[in-house]
Amino acid sequence: MTLACPTARAFLARPCSAHPAPLDFAVVGLNHQTAPVEVRERAAVRASDEAAILAHLSRHAAEVMLLSTCNRTEVYLAGLRGDPVRAFEDAWGDALDDYLYVYRGDAAVTHLYRVAAGLDSLVVGETQIQGQVKRAWQAAHEHNPGGRLLNKVAQGALAAGKRVRSETGLSDRVVSVSGAAVELAQAALGDLASRTALILGAGETAELTLTHLRAAGVRDVVVVNRTEARARQLAEKVGGRVCAAEYLHEVLPEADVVIASSAAPHYVLHGEGVRAALGRRPERDMFLIDISVPRILDPNIADVAGAHLYNLDDLTAIVSRNLQSRRAALPHAEAIIREAVADLSRWHLTREAQLGRQRRELAVASA
Template sequence: MTLACPTGRALLARSHVALPVALDFVVVGLNHQTAPVEVRERAAVRAGEEAAVLAHLSRFAREVMLLATCNRTEVYLAGLRGDPRAVFGDAWGADLQEHLYVHRGEAAAAHLYRVAAGLGSLVIGETQIQGQVKRAWQLSRELGLSGTVLNKVAQGALAAGKRVRTETALADRVVSVSSVAVELAQAALGGLTGRTALILGAGETAELTLTHLRAAGVDDVIVVNRTAERARALAERLGGRACAAELLHEALPAADVVIASSAAPHYVLHPQGVAAALEGRLGRPMFLIDISVPRILDPDIGRVPGAFLYNLDDLTAIVSRNLASRRAALPHAEAIVREGVSDLARWNLTREAQRALRAGRELAAASD
């Protein structure tokens, strides 16, 4: 019996049977829901290190984006070669494995859509994450690590995030980790009117913190930063006074509340320094809130009599209370995310169908 060689038309038909439709996209990472702050800080990425980390990760995938914030470190990959957990472990250590989550395909895209919309944040609906996602994607593009898939997913995530903020009640009250930290300080001190606050840091989060402190009635804000020029610029712009980093301990006794939001590579304040500052406060307590990751306030400060130390994980109670007023908006926000992911799935299906059609035509041409 002679077996007939399949024609180009038959090969084309077969290509449709084996049509790949899964979105080639993966996310692996950890966040405040899967890892406490002492674990998250081990996977933190310091300012200026992002490009080097991306270069390392690019050995394992065609497209790579790194999203590192105070509450998450996530790697988004297209064209991945190997196991995503192993890729993360190669960059930050295998001992973090139990805290990692992995999502693939449309589930990975939905994760980024929710993140960009603020639905995966410690403070639900916070707005700072939108800019962080945008900057993460832009850096990948600048380094040539964002291609067809990552560009499409990132653009869709940013569009979904914008829709959630403009179309739902989640945008009724702008909130952030900074605003929750200030709310915690208000509760601890029974109000901030007439108080003195000291901010460690002069970046975006520090600027937000200063804005919220002023709105809460703080009269005197001291800005301390390693770069004196940045501290001075922030203080002059929003109303405050700058302090050189080497004079921190001289300024500390005046502070009723200290909020740390810097990316220093080590602890900048230790128990001994806080104890000395409290001696000059004549029995008045000091409240310290560390919203940095890695933390820059030595955790042992909490053992100093008169010092009350909080970190990001301690903000949970306030976040839960604020979330109660936002729950009604969550179904609409989730619906926007689902709609965006459905659009992405249709785009991917069309793209894969076109790719299979081209492959079938090439096979048909080769067999004629």
């Protein structure tokens, strides 16, 4: 009989109850609201480490998704085995529980849906997070193609995020972190048309930053990246000069504003390098904005006379001002999220009812 197979025995072993099992889904993580940048960078994930972290987390849950951005590191778990906080801290080998939040069931679903919609971002309504959630889900799917619950929740989150953006106008004239960095440079320097900007990095955020700089009137942009080919590709796409990373200190004296947006395991620019650059441009200050996590501009740059160093946390005031124009759209956005979470809850209840009916039918057949 087929009932002798392990899968059927395990299926029948599940308790039959008049009440459906709660949604076995949880999230544990930290973000810009719970942890300063110096803590967030301790939990940052390099692309080369993602597969190993997913494998480690898989010891604690049947399905795992890892979402890591400049402002958050979160682990989504379905089929959890044990304590989610321990799972997180074991993966990073660091005691971070003072900064972590944990949500379970519908609350975890709601959190992911709000994240995908940009409602939990430093810049509410930003669009970059949608692609980041999608890539996190794709990586999770490659790691475990059979993860049905996680796939359902992640697809629902992406659909909810798309609805929020298309139906509420929340993302109209959206200000990204890159845009806020450029706005900070404008506040410090005034008209940027005659200024030289130096971009450290050549990825997606660097491209967005360069686009904002162009929109702000900057004509002279230098793109510096450790892979010169990538820097050239970005410079040709958006416009700008190219500089190989080994010549950074030679071109640095030209820069009025430096925006760092790159992944590196160490600081790429230190106080002594900035001091030397300022010595070659007397009476002209330099503004440096580090939107990388981990940071790649040494904090000791702030001690250099004439150097003005900012990081992600310093963008909060700009972001708060820009939020005012979007507040009217928030109630509609939150209503869409509640509706989408309710849809997921109904799917779960229907699925549990079907499983319960199948268990009862198998129990009768085996009697």
